[in-house]
Amino acid sequence: MSDPPAPVGERLVAGDERALEECYQRYGPAVRGYLRRFVPPPDVDDVLQDTFLDVWRCRGQLDPGRRFEPWLFAIARRRAIDSLRRRRGVVDVAVVRDLMGEDGDQLAEQLAWAAEVRAALAQMPAEQREAIELAYFGQLTQREIAERLGIPLGTVKARVSRGLRRLATLMEGRAL
Amino acid sequence: MTYAEPAHIADELPALLAGELTREQTLAVAAHLRRCPECQEELVSMVVAAGTLRAAARAEQAPAAWPGFPPLASTPPSSAPVLENPENVPPETVPASPDWLRRIPRRGPARWSPRQRLVALAAAVVIAAGAVAAGLGLSASGPPVLNQAALRPLQAPAGASGAVTVTAASGARQVQVTTADLPDPGQGHFYEVWLLDPATLKMMPMGALAPSGQTTFAVAAGLMAGYSAVDISLQANNGNPAHSAVSVLRGTLRAN
Numbered sequence: 001m002s003d004p005p006a007p008v009g010e011r012l013v014a015g016d017e018r019a020l021e022e023c024y025q026r027y028g029p030a031v032r033g034y035l036r037r038f039v040p041p042p043d044v045d046d047v048l049q050d051t052f053l054d055v056w057r058c059r060g061q062l063d064p065g066r067r068f069e070p071w072l073f074a075i076a077r078r079r080a081i082d083s084l085r086r087r088r089g090v091v092d093v094a095v096v097r098d099l100m101g102e103d104g105d106q107l108a109e110q111l112a113w114a115a116e117v118r119a120a121l122a123q124m125p126a127e128q129r130e131a132i133e134l135a136y137f138g139q140l141t142q143r144e145i146a147e148r149l150g151i152p153l154g155t156v157k158a159r160v161s162r163g164l165r166r167l168a169t170l171m172e173g174r175a176l
Numbered sequence: 177m178t179y180a181e182p183a184h185i186a187d188e189l190p191a192l193l194a195g196e197l198t199r200e201q202t203l204a205v206a207a208h209l210r211r212c213p214e215c216q217e218e219l220v221s222m223v224v225a226a227g228t229l230r231a232a233a234r235a236e237q238a239p240a241a242w243p244g245f246p247p248l249a250s251t252p253p254s255s256a257p258v259l260e261n262p263e264n265v266p267p268e269t270v271p272a273s274p275d276w277l278r279r280i281p282r283r284g285p286a287r288w289s290p291r292q293r294l295v296a297l298a299a300a301v302v303i304a305a306g307a308v309a310a311g312l313g314l315s316a317s318g319p320p321v322l323n324q325a326a327l328r329p330l331q332a333p334a335g336a337s338g339a340v341t342v343t344a345a346s347g348a349r350q351v352q353v354t355t356a357d358l359p360d361p362g363q364g365h366f367y368e369v370w371l372l373d374p375a376t377l378k379m380m381p382m383g384a385l386a387p388s389g390q391t392t393f394a395v396a397a398g399l400m401a402g403y404s405a406v407d408i409s410l411q412a413n414n415g416n417p418a419h420s421a422v423s424v425l426r427g428t429l430r431a432n
Contacts, residue, residue, distance in 0.1 A: 020277065021277060024270070024277055025270075028270035029270055032270055033236070037238075048270070049277075052277065107235070107238060110231065110234075110235035110238075111235050111236070113228075113231065113232065113235065114231070114232035114233075114235040114236050117228055117229060117232040118232070132229065135190070135194070136226070136229035136230065136232075136233055137229075137232075137233050137236070139233075141194070141196050142190070142191055142194075142196055143196070154187070157187040157188065157190070157191065158187050160187075160190045161186050161187040161188075161189060161190055161222070163225075164189075164190055164221065164222050164225035164226060164229075165186070165218070165221050165222070165225070167225040167228065167229070168220075168221035168222070168224045168225040168228075169221070171224065171225070171228055172224065
């Protein structure tokens with residue numbers, strides 16, 4: 001089972017040599033998913049790399065008492081904006097507006113929150129995580145989950161219920 | 177339902193919030209909730225968690241501004257891939273530990289776990305073997321090796337691995353695919369090998385594959401030239417010839 005998300009930021013600030021890789025493995029897919037909404041496909045991996053280089057270079061600016069994910073996504077957003085500014089040729093005005101405007105800021109914050117949720121789910125027992133992912137990300141009913149997994153409906157109910165209780169505890173216990 | 181059975185009520189709350197209870201069940205749960213402070217407290221937790229999950233799912237499904245790219249997908253649990261869901265698209269993935277990440281200067285060398293050392297050693301052996309074979313233009317006991325790559329896990333467990341070797345055979349190409357430690361695909365499912373062009377997402381199916389073992393496919397040299405990666409997918413045996421969007425292993429061939 002992986003460590004809780006918050007210590008990743010704390011260990012990063014402390015200069016833990018493994019924290020950056022852990023951070024990349026945990027949040028890299030979500031950051032890449034954010035970047036490819038705005039950055040032209042050939043540039044996505046370069047901007048992803050720049051983002052995590054910045055995370056390491058700027059780790060001294062991270063307040064360990066604050067949530068790590070919004071800080072990470074703010075860096076990704078800044079790097080995406082830099083990338084569009086540097087890009088030669090035509091860049092869709094709507095893409096730039098969506099990224100740089102208030103909506104872009106809000107989306108980064110929402111995806112940071114989603115990344116926190118995913119990180120919290122990763123700490124949960126696999127059976128509870130699986131049931132919750134199918135219910136809320138796969139949009140299946142509990143009966144459909146029971147059929148898909150070949151388990152009794154009551155077992156699904158118990159797993160989802162325990163998982164939600166645990167998730168609420170994890171999310172409410174996090175830094176502001 | 178009585179106050180002495182709070183756990184049973186708690187288990188019904190997610191279905192209540194999702195609108196999955198019948199009228200009678202909804203009324204029974206409501207009646208219990210009105211008189212049970214313990215379950216009211218449970219309800220608060222459930223509302224917070226369910227709302228959080230809905231917000232996360234909605235953020236991940238927001239449409240991409242860049243045209244032609246799907247929204248960030250939900251991650252299907254590895255033990256139960258959501259194959260039949262037509263809206264399911266492959267989850268966002270990144271290389272497990274890319275070279276640039278390892279080159280970032282830090283305090284002293286990174287400490288790797290025994291598993292990471294093993295994977296790195298295996299990758300080094302594949303790369304070294306490829307370099308030697310490419311340099312000599314032949315393999316130890318067979319036709320000239322033209323290309324090879326390690327297959328790395330995407331939606332497969334971290335321990336799963338594979339390798340692909342391309343050799344020349346009288347104007348054609350022999351694509352030898354080796355896999356190890358892929359999980360049993362389960363009843364009604366199988367693994368399939370694809371040639372892939374990552375730039376255009378053009379794909380060509382090659383054939384079925386065992387979870388562990390070696391299979392060789394013959395491809396015309398001209399056809400092979402249009403592809404630069406090999407993808408292993410988990411397919412449902414439902415007659416649909418399209419890629420399932422569940423990629424378990426993938427490797428990029430060296431540019432020739």
